[in-house]
């Protein structure tokens with residue numbers, strides 16, 4: 001299947017193809033821009049594969065929505081606790097975590113407090129980017145006070161780990177009527193400058209809440225100036241884009257860029273075009289935990305490979 | 316999440332019907348419109364404002380009510396009216412429109428959600444805001 005000619009978003013057929021990947025745990029690697037799916041595997045097998053790599057492994061948490069208590073999941077804090085227990089049981093402790101936003105449901109201080117208390121039990125450094133649910137307090141200040149130290153603008157920043165350059169972006173503020181996620185000119189200029197000095201062989205990981213690629217514009221699942229951001233990364237051999245917001249696993253490869261969205265720890269959302277709206281999806285109780293989960297990502301030094309493993313809370 | 320696409324289409328059709336009926340009533344029966352209670356309602360359901368376009372007389376208080384399991388927020392596209400706080404499930408926000416004009420607005424949390432309030436001049440001396 002050719003991937004390189006698909007630069008026009010996601011067709012309906014493509015979406016369905018994507019969804020077939022949302023299995024128990026998918027391990028796949030990128031080498032020279034060509035994806036090699038290693039197949040859908042069980043969790044134990046996936047973890048074994050991760051253990052065999054001797055390099056940087058980090059964790060992605062997303063969409064905790066602490067405070068959410070509607071029928072789709074009456075106890076989002078409880079499932080976050082389960083996710084943390086799962087992290088703490090990983091055979092290989094991740095080097096750190098990223099959280100791709102919607103930490104809280106309504107930006108209440110008590111919700112941020114609860115999230116921090118539970119997530120801190122991983123004993124991992126957590127690099128956050130905000131979701132739109134983290135800027136709902138009247139002064140839009142709680143997120144920045146808690147998680148924005150050392151960041152620019154509404155909370156964007158970069159850091160390096162094991163030779164990989166990580167960039168956390170904010171695409172949930174100053175949203176425009178009728179539009180999608182928004183990075184804005186200040187952030188785009190900063191990004192262009194931030195990666196300018198890097199060699200083309202530096203692996204890049206971009207993370208942000210709303211997908212930087214257009215998943216489904218009818219539901220606002222995309223970033224209007226995301227393509228502009230990606231244009232600054234064309235010369236890099238390995239670019240990985242990690243997002244949340246859509247509460248389901250989707251993957252796409254376009255040239256040297258791998259796009260991936262993580263599950264929520266709070267509630268699932270429907271696949272595009274399968275429901276009247278993207279709102280929380282109520283599933284039978286015994287299925288909920290198969291649709292929530294965590295992601296861990298392993299970068300193998302020297303091989304320019306990134307392996308992404310999604311693990312549901314329950315298989 | 317419980318509405319089928321068919322049901323939703325029916326909802327939209329009903330909403331469109333309501334808008335045109337309102338327009339007709341206002342045009343044909345100005346006296347009646349004048350004495351009607353100055354209130355308008357927009358419901359937020361399935362990430363959609365219903366009706367999408369609401370036409371009211373100047374002086375009308377419009378109330379948005381969130382029926383979704385997800386918060387929404389109302390903001391004028393320009394500076395037409397005061398922005399709401401985030402509306403959790405069953406929360407409402409009201410604003411009284413005193414100046415005729417077309418007010419486009421959107422959800423500042425989910426900006427693909429858009430709607431319009433059309434405020435028509437109030438006629439008669441008792442309708443001055």
Ligand SMILES: [Cu+2]
Nearest residue numbers: 387422424425
């Ligand atoms: Cu909204």
